Structure formats: structure tokens, C-alpha cells
Amino acid sequence: MELQFHKYQGTGNDFIIVDNRLDIFPKNNTNLIEQLCDRRFGIGADGLLLLENDKSADFKMVYFNADGKIGSMCGNGGRCLVAFAKDLGIVQKEASFEASDGNHRASVSGKQVALKMSDVGRISKKRNAYFLDTGSPHHVQLSKDLNSMDVVKEGRRIRYGIYGEKGSNVNFVEQLAPDSFWVRTYERGVEDETYSCGTGVTAVALAMHFSSKTEADRIHIKTKGGDLWVTFKAAKKGYEDVVLEGPATFVFKGTIRW
Numbered sequence: 001m002e003l004q005f006h007k008y009q010g011t012g013n014d015f016i017i018v019d020n021r022l023d024i025f026p027k028n029n030t031n032l033i034e035q036l037c038d039r040r041f042g043i044g045a046d047g048l049l050l051l052e053n054d055k056s057a058d059f060k061m062v063y064f065n066a067d068g069k070i071g072s073m074c075g076n077g078g079r080c081l082v083a084f085a086k087d088l089g090i091v092q093k094e095a096s097f098e099a100s101d102g103n104h105r106a107s108v109s110g111k112q113v114a115l116k117m118s119d120v121g122r123i124s125k126k127r128n129a130y131f132l133d134t135g136s137p138h139h140v141q142l143s144k145d146l147n148s149m150d151v152v153k154e155g156r157r158i159r160y161g162i163y164g165e166k167g168s169n170v171n172f173v174e175q176l177a178p179d180s181f182w183v184r185t186y187e188r189g190v191e192d193e194t195y196s197c198g199t200g201v202t203a204v205a206l207a208m209h210f211s212s213k214t215e216a217d218r219i220h221i222k223t224k225g226g227d228l229w230v231t232f233k234a235a236k237k238g239y240e241d242v243v244l245e246g247p248a249t250f251v252f253k254g255t256i257r258w
């Protein structure tokens with residue numbers, strides 16, 4: 001079989017993107033998707049995104065983690081898919097799409113894509129951390145000396161030790177300024193540290209506001225792969241009007257045969 005694909009990245013969180021509007025991609029072939037994401041034997045990516053037709057939105061997003069298994073919501077992936085849809089001419093400056101956690105709207109300005117995330121109703125306090133679901137599950141904990149932390153070792157311990165096989169993404173945070181944080185993320189389904197995680201930085205921003213580490217409602221997040229911004233409004237219960245904003249760019253396109 002031969003596959004045309006595109007590579008996009010959002011602050012270093014990188015994705016294989018396939019235009020699957022003809023619905024011919026072998027979605028059930030977990031081994032194939034894992035192989036395509038492999039950085040030595042395949043194209044290499046944190047995940048694989050399918051753009052599909054949708055009866056009411058501009059398109060539908062289907063996301064697979066690098067382990068080849070269907071994933072939950074992917075914030076950076078959603079932003080990259082909107083950039084891809086614009087490059088294909090499917091959308092202009094505004095877009096709407098269906099994802100695993102419902103409908104999302106987005107706006108494009110140059111290389112920047114602002115994605116409306118789902119409302120977050122509940123943030124639970126763990127011993128030295130917070131847990132919330134921003135479309136994907138996230139453990140958020142403040143850490144000292146983030147620079148020297150073994151994120152993979154610590155992240156794996158928490159991901160399996162506290163959250164079992166179903167797991168959670170694990171975000172380690174250091175405050176840089178009243179409205180700015182540095183985040184390193186161990187990502188479930190990639191089972192490694194990624195250069196950034198969109199649902200992760202969204203979770204960090206909300207958890208830091210919830211725990212009064214910041215009073216800002218527009219928060220800058222520094223990641224290994226670059227800068228992201230999260231804006232939000234406090235709601236009666238949790239947070240609403242949550243928007244994740246940052247760059248999403250085309251890297252290359254190609255053909256792969258197997």
C-alpha cells in the first residue's frame with residue numbers, strides 16, 4: 001500500500017497527518033500506525049492524525065498516539081490539523097471540527113492557531129499535585145529544578161504507579177513569573193517526554209489558577225518546543241472559554257509504501 005502524508009508540528013509536538021476524507025486509511029492496524037510513528041523505522045512522530053468528513057463541522061479529527069492506539073483529545077494535534085485544513089483550502093481563518101471530546105472551534109492568524117478547548121468542570125487535589133481532564137487526563141505537580149529532573153523516570157513512575165494501565169499524562173511545572181510557567185511533560189501513549197503537550201499546558205494553566213499560584217487569566221507556558229498561551233474564564237464550577245494558542249507549522253510531505 002502507498003500513503004501520502006504530511007508532517008506538522010506544534011511547539012515540537014509532531015504529527016503525521018493524513019487526509020482521510022475517502023476513508024481508506026487502515027485505522028484498525030495498530031502495528032502499522034506504531035511503525036509509521038517510529039523515529040527509526042518509520043516517518044517518526046508523537047502521533048498520527050486523520051482528517052475526515054463530518055456531517056455538520058468542517059471536518060472530523062481522529063487521533064492515534066505513537067503506540068498506535070486511538071487517543072483522547074490532542075490539543076497541539078488539533079491546532080496542527082486546523083493549519084493543515086487551511087493549507088488544503090478546506091477552511092479559511094475560522095474552523096470547526098469534531099474530536100473525541102466534542103466540537104471545537106479554532107481561528108488562524110499566520111502561523112498561530114488558537115483552539116477552543118472543552119470546559120473543565122472538576123480539578124481534584126492529590127497529595128502534592130492536581131488531576132484534571134482537558135480532553136486528555138493530566139497529573140500536574142510543581143517541581144523544583146525542573147532542568148535537572150529525570151522526567152521520563154519520574155513521569156513513568158507516576159503514570160503507572162498512581163494511574164495504572166489506563167494512565168495519565170504527567171506534567172512537571174516551575175513558576176517563572178506571576179503569569180508564566182515552565183512545563184515538561186511525560187506523555188501517555190508516547191511513553192516518553194514530548195517537547196510540548198497542548199492538553200497538558202492547558203491543564204497546567206488551569207491548575208495553577210485553581211491553586212492560586214497565579215491570578216492571571218492569560219497564562220504563558222514555556223515548553224521544550226516553544227511558547228504557548230492559555231486563556232480562560234472562571235465558571236461557577238471549573239473553567240470555560242478555555243483557549244490554547246500557539247504556532248502550528250508544516251514541516252514536510254511525502255509518500256510511504258509498505
Ligand SMILES: N[C@@H](CCC[C@H](N)C(=O)O)C(=O)O
Nearest residue numbers: 074075076136189197198199
Ligand atoms: N500531545 C497531545 C496529547 C495527546 C493525548 C495524550 N498522549 C494522551 O494519550 O492522553 C496534546 O497536545 O494534547
